[in-house]
Amino acid sequence: MSLKDIRNADYIVLLCSKMIETRAFYEEVMGFAVETDRETWVSFRVGATLLTLRPRGANPVWDDGPAAPGAASVQLAFRVPPPAVDACHAELLAKGVAILREPTDLPDWRHRTLFFRDPEGNVIEIYAEY
Numbered sequence: 001m002s003l004k005d006i007r008n009a010d011y012i013v014l015l016c017s018k019m020i021e022t023r024a025f026y027e028e029v030m031g032f033a034v035e036t037d038r039e040t041w042v043s044f045r046v047g048a049t050l051l052t053l054r055p056r057g058a059n060p061v062w063d064d065g066p067a068a069p070g071a072a073s074v075q076l077a078f079r080v081p082p083p084a085v086d087a088c089h090a091e092l093l094a095k096g097v098a099i100l101r102e103p104t105d106l107p108d109w110r111h112r113t114l115f116f117r118d119p120e121g122n123v124i125e126i127y128a129e130y
Helices: 019-029 084-094
Strands: 011-016 034-038 041-046 049-055 075-079 099-106 111-117 123-129
Touching (some): 011 019, 019 041, 084 111
Parallel strands (some): 011 049
Antiparallel strands (some): 099 111, 111 123
């Protein structure tokens, strides 16, 4: 067995300075169901992957260090069926989410995309392949 045997991302951990706001965003705005609910560890099941939130800071193995103000730490991309990109856009607007880029076709990628941020400043992409 080696690193070449890796086939899937099992979970993603977002480091949070705004744990309460970020949890509310993924639970209430994005509509993800909570799978694990602890004070310092909240996981949402998204398909075969867990999206997990934990507070930024020191832990037994390392210290995360401070987040750079205004800088995204990660870009998360969620794939949906083609008609859903525009529906997601309308839903996000209705929930008051600021949009970075409205639904746009990217012919070179054969994607229709939509971009916005979570409360931590991470870039979120909803896209469909066409």
